[in-house]
Structures are given as structure tokens and as C-alpha cells.
Amino acid sequence: MRVAVVTESFLPTVNGVTNSVCKVLDHLERRGHEAIVITPAAGSPKHYGSFRVHQVPAFAYRQFPVGLPSPQVQRLIDDFAPDVVHAASPFLLGGQALFAAKLRRVPSIAVFQTDVAGYTKRNRLRAMEDFAWWVIRLIHNSADLTLAPSSASIADLEDAGIGPLERWGRGVDLERYHPRNKLTGTSQRLRKRLRADENVIVGYVGRLAPEKQAERLASLRDIPGMQLVVVGDGPSTESVKRALKGMPVHFAGRLSGADLAHAYASFDVFVHTGTEETFGQTLQEAHASGVPVVAPYAGGPIDLIDHGTDGYLFNPRSEGDADLRHWISELVADSDLRARMGEAGRRRVLDRSWERICDELIGHYELVIAERQAIESRRPASRFSTALSRRQ
Template sequence: MRVAIVTESFLPTINGVTNSVCKVLDHLSLRGHDAIVICPTAGAPKRYKGFRVHEVPTITYRQFPVGVPNTRVQRLLDDFAPDIVHVASPMFLGAEAIAAAKRRGIGTVAIFQTDVAGYTRRNNLAAMEGVAWQVIRWIHNGADLNLAPSSSSIADLQRARVGNLKLWGRGVDLESYHPRHRQTDTVARLRQRITNSPDEVVIGYVGRVAPEKQVERLAALRGIPNIKIVIVGDGPSMDSVKKALKGMPVHYAGKLSGKDLSYAYASFDVFVHTGTEETFGQTIQEAHAAGLPVVAPYAGGPIDLIGHGEDGYLFDPFSECDAHLRRCVEHLVANADARARMGEAGRRRVLDRSWESVCDELLGHYGDVITKRRGGEARERALSLTADDDALIESEQVLENGVG
């Protein structure tokens, strides 16, 4: 297949959208398909896995590059002649790509990944939430197929009257995130650096430190004995988080990636996710792959990823002062057997979610859209030929009647 991936975010910007796009490109290369990437201008590499990367005009909003509709998108699609257009987290750039593909009879698969409506609520733009959903509906209803990462996302999209929906989750690297790393000398030295004693229970968080992640919730753990909190990541809310957690036993590890991130997960005993606006929750899968019990809010993507009482706990995010979050963590801190049992269950939960299997599923969706598109075109040609035949028969009858 020839796949054009149009994404609102790409390297060097690191986030969930970029990560999933890179994993899809890795898989397309593995399976021998051809691809291009169209993305906002932000200093992206000229090639990724041998695939050409094309940057298009961009504006900057709150330090984030935003691609704007332009004729270059159409020219790039014409030059590449894809079989399918994959649109990642579509907004302005994605909308242009869907429209251009539609005009050319090319199938489109749109990936819903960013809670834009939640962003309007969080930034005191509640009056704009309805408008945000209207825009989302307009963009996604132009696509042949919309893939959402969780049942919660699908329910939100259905309420917004978005059609052509299917569930498509995310994969996880089962080798990079593995319980065996916990037994390495590297992780032993890491725990020595971040804890005051070998008996301390390490509570870990991984992700952006931003308003939507609500990392300040960790303040609910204040006073729990024998814990050390480790925050991996950085972002605009760091000052707010440090203020909320002042005086608590916290180690700020900063941004980590690759093996360093893998070892960080392996150094944790419990993983806590705090935000309620996740459309999926990739770090939850990574924590489970690393053999950790996970505590996360009963909201959004985590609902699908955690079996309450089996491989972690889903806390009520609306309880006063996050009392339920605290109780869930307290139980795991006090019970090493529960941590071990839930960690093993979490690992088993993700064993069928390798990126290879998830991306093969995506290729199946591509094929379905291509087949449906071609079937529709064949039907249109058949109807056109039938109409031409009917017109010919009618004209012959007129001639015969005229001669008679």
C-alpha cells in the first residue's frame, strides 16, 4: 500500500500523537509498504525510516506548531498518489487532507486522539466547548473511517453525532518495559539514589506536567509513611506541582526516554496516573508491561485499561480531597503481596497488545476502507453504464418509432 500520513504533530515534538505516528511508520516499513509524512513545520527530519517527511506552513499557538490549510497538501497527495490517507488527531491540517483526498476519491482513516473539547473546559472556555465539538464532528464525518482509542472516546464521539466509528487502541513495547529490568544492577543503583531506605515504596508518575494531567492530585498522599514519589516528565505546571507537593518526599527525574525511561518504570513499586482527560492512557500500558499495579481515575481511557481490584484500582476522581485516591495507594503501600499479584496481572493484560499486532489491525482497517472505496467506484461505473445503456435503448426506440 501507499500510505500518506498527515499528522498535526511530528518529530522533534514528543507527545502521544508523534509516538503513535512513528510506531505506524515503523510498522509500514517492516511490512514493506510505502509512505510519506505531511506535518507542521517544526524542524522535522527530512526522512523517517526512509519515508519522505514534508513540512507545511505553520503558525505557533502557545509554543505548539499548528499546521494551516494550504495548497501544498493537495500537491503532495497528487504527487504521491496514495491508496489511503491516515489523518492523525486531525484539526486544520487534517481537515484539509480529508477534503483533498475526498475530491480525489482516496479513502481516509482519521485517528481521534486529542480531547479538544476538554481543552476548552480546562482553559475556562466553556462557551467554546459546543463549537469545539461541532468542529470535531465536521472534520471526522468527512472521513471514511474514524478510529477512537477507548470506549469512553467512542461514547463522546457518538454523543457528538460522529459516525463511521471503530475502536483502535495503542500498542506497547513489551521488551523495553519488562519486569525483569527490576533485577538489574542499574535499577538497584537508581533506587539507592532516589530512596532513603530499601524498604521505601516508590510511587511513580510518568508524563507531561501540565494542567490536564492534574499531577497536583499527588498531594493527597501527604503523610503516608514509608513512600517516595518520583515524577518523570516536565511541563508548564511544574511550579504549581512543586508548590502543591512542598515538604513531601518527592524526586523530580525530569524528561526521560529510551532505556532511562524503561529503568525508571522498573524502579517503581506502584504507578499512579492522575489526569481525567485521557482519551487513552499510554503510560498505564507501559506501567502494566513493566509489571506494576496502576492507580488511575475512573474517567476516560483508563476505564478500559484497568481491571479494578485485579491489576490496579480506579479511584473516584470527584471524591473530596481525593480521599479515594489516597485509600487505594495506602492499600498497595501496605500490602506487598497485592502489589506483586496486581503487577503480574497487569503484565498479562497487555501481552496481546504489542505494536506489531495493533498496527496489523490498523492495516486491516486501511484495507477495508480501500476495498469499500473501490467497490463504491465500481458501483458508480456500473450505474453509469446502465444509465448509458438505458439512454441508448430509449434513443433507438425513438428512432424506430419515428421511422415507423
């Protein structure tokens, strides 16, 4: 099939949206499908594998490129004549692509990945929250199907009057993130540097930004025998450093690839702090590495952790984050518990390879294509669809 992937973020910007789009493109190429990428102009490569990448006008907002509506988007869709339009975390650019697809009766899927409404609430922009949901509803209801990554996301979208909806999670690289990495020289040297023979290593991986709430880690102060490791950077770096001042903490900066996999393998416990995750990819990466996870009972983590089996879900509203401290203390004090939960976490993600997850996505493509064909078979052909069929 022919897939037009319209994404609000792409290389060289690296984040959850970019990563999942790249995994989808890799899978489409392996399966022999054709695709193009439409993305905001930000220095992207001209090709990704065999697929052409088209950049459209954009402006920078807090160093993040935001695609602008442009006639070029409609021309690209017309010229490529896709079987389906895939809009990744749609906003201005993805919204325009979905509207164009609807006008042309091209099947479309929107992937919900960013909690925009949560952003307005956190920044005390309550007057904007209803408007944000109005925009999200307008965009996603232009698609034939919206895919959401968690049950919490689906509930929020249903409450906002958005549908139809299906749950589509994220895959994890089960080879890169693997318990055997604990035995490599790189991980062993890192653990030695952190004095893992004397301390239990509690690690955090993620962007240091307000929505990640990494300052919560200060509640772990003075837990006996704990060494904290923070992997990541971002606008809240100095705020987090101030909050953790005086604690035994190592700031590793931003890591990727094999370095990130070895960092996970050096952890004894993984901790996640933010309550606005629509999914929680780092939790899956920690589980794949055989590390127990502690995360808030909110958003995506609710689906990813079996409380008491492969980790713990803490109450993010507990006073002074006492619940977070309680569960981390439990794991720090009990090596057998860490081992059991780490093994259970690895088992939990064994059926979440990117291959299986992307095959599931192709199944959603096929569903909206079939439904569109059924609708069109009962409708007189438009001048556009007649011209398109002649060109094909």
C-alpha cells in the same frame, strides 16, 4: 499499499501522537508498504526511514506548531496518489487533507487522539465547547472511518454525531518495558538512592501540564513509608512543586528510552492523575513493567485497568481525592498485593505489541479501500479518477 500519513505532530516534537505515528511508519516499512509524511514545519527530518517527510507552513501556538491549510497539501496528495490517507489527531492540517481526500474519492482514516472539547471545558470556555465539537464533527465526518482509542472516546464521539467508528488502541514495547528491568544495576541503584529498602516507591510519569492534574498527588501527603517520584516536565512544573512542598518527592525530570524503562522498573506502584486521557499509554508501560496502576475512573484508563486485579480506579470526584489516597495506601501497605497486581498487569498487555496493533490498523486501511472500491464500481468515473488511473 501507498499511505499518506498526515500528522499534526512529528519529530522533533515528542508526544503521544508523534510516538504512535512513528510506530505506524516503522511497521509500514517492515511490511513493505510505501508512505509519505505531511506535517507542520517544525524542524522535522527530511526522511523517516525510507519515507519522505514533507513540511508545510505552520504557526506556533504555545510553542506547539500548528499546520496551516495550504495548496501544498493537495499537491502532495495528488503527486503521491495514495491508496489511503491516514490523518493523525486531525485539526487544521489533517482536516484539509481529509477534505482533499474526500474530493478526490481517496479512502481515508482519521485517528482521534486529543480531547479538544475537554480542553475547552477545563479552561472554562464553555461557550467554545459546542463550537469545538462542531469542528471535530466536521473534520472526522469527512473521513471514511474514525478510529478512537477507548470506549469512553467512542461514546463521546457517538454523542457528538460522529461516525462510523471503530476502536483502535495503542501498542506497548513489551521488550523495553519488562519486569526483568527491576534486576538491572541501573534500577537497583535508583531504588537505593530513593531508599527503597525503607520506602515504597510510588511513581508518576507524564507531562506536567494543567490537563494532567498532577497536583492531585498532594492528597498522598503523610502516607507512612511512601516515597514519591515524578518523571516529566512542562508548564505546570512549579505549580506541582508548590503543591508537593514538604512531601518526600524526587523530581526526575523528563526521561525517555532506556532511562524511562528503568524508572518504571524502580517503581512499586504507578499513579496517574488526569481525567482527560483519550487512552493512557503510560498505564500500559507501567503494566508491561510489572507495576500495579492506580488511575481515575475516567476516559481511557477505564479500559486499561481491571479494578482489584491489576490496579485500582479511583473516583476523581471524591472530596479531597480521598479515594485516590485510599487505594494508594492499600498498595503501599501490602507487598503481596503489589506483587500479584504487578504480575496481572504484565499478563494484561501481552497481546498489545505494536506489531499486532499496527497489523490491526492495516486491516482498517484494507476495509476502507475495499468499501471505496465498491462505491466507485457503482459510480461513473470522474475526470480526476480517469486522469489518475492513466498516470498510474
